Amino acid sequence: MSGGRKGRAGKRPAARPGPAARPNALTDVGDPVLRVVSRAAFALVMLLTALLLWRGHNAPGGGFIAGLMTACALILHRVANGRCALNFPPLTVVPWGLALSFTTGLVPYLLGRAYLKSDYGYVSTPLTGEFEWASALLFDVGVYLIVAGSALHIAYELIDVNPRERVEDDR
Template identity: 35%
Template sequence: MNTLILKTTSRFLFTLLLLLSVFLLLRGHNEPGGGFIGALVAVGAYALFALAHGLSAARKLLPLPPLRLVGWGLLVALLSALPALLLGQPLMTGQWFSLLGVKVGTPVIFDIGVYLTVFGALLAAIFGLEEAAHHPSEGA
């Protein structure tokens, strides 16, 4: 896709959407939002950027390949479940503590895991399909 308007606006929109996505993720515990929604917004940002600037440009903006993000996401979510076990409580019991006046807890960390997993999995599908779209094949 080669339009000047999309190319220009997508740069701003990309940044804004990513900020919005992190914002949604972090405030999710108290206001509408959360890891799942945040991840969907982030995927939208990357999908838009890839449409405007091409796949490789979008890939360069990723810290890790999408499927690695899935792995990290699942690991983070799993690790957030474990501290409760060390304290002799049932798995996934939320542990809360205050960090510089902000309440942080394992459920928030778990939500970050959700965010990374959903983001990685959807992006893997979209990037994969977009890559394949450049080599379309006959039939279904």
């Protein structure tokens, strides 16, 4: 055999797969137990998230912890199933959360009260009985959207990193 990199049969060795063809541990999920358990865990974590968000303005919890718990549940879903549960990029909810949080704080200020001053009242329904509502919940929802969107964006960017890829400046 003369020159070049030819194999035994005279063929060139297969080229390395491109980035799209490289196997990824998070997209080649083959563990059915993880997928089944993650469904139940996802549902339970999201219920806990709703409770933390709902009770957060009166008790420990709130938008920050609920946003982190949502991000963890969605990361678990992606690891277990190899795909994102959202149909949109998570960073798109951050501006909505910023607008909601800012507006919730601005409205009392425009009405002559302190910035972020919360208002509350009681509502009674046949289904739930009497419960308290508070404008702080809207602020918490804004924080929830900011934290969940940014945490998911950071995590998904880190998940998509392939440390074997080289850039032009690597030697």
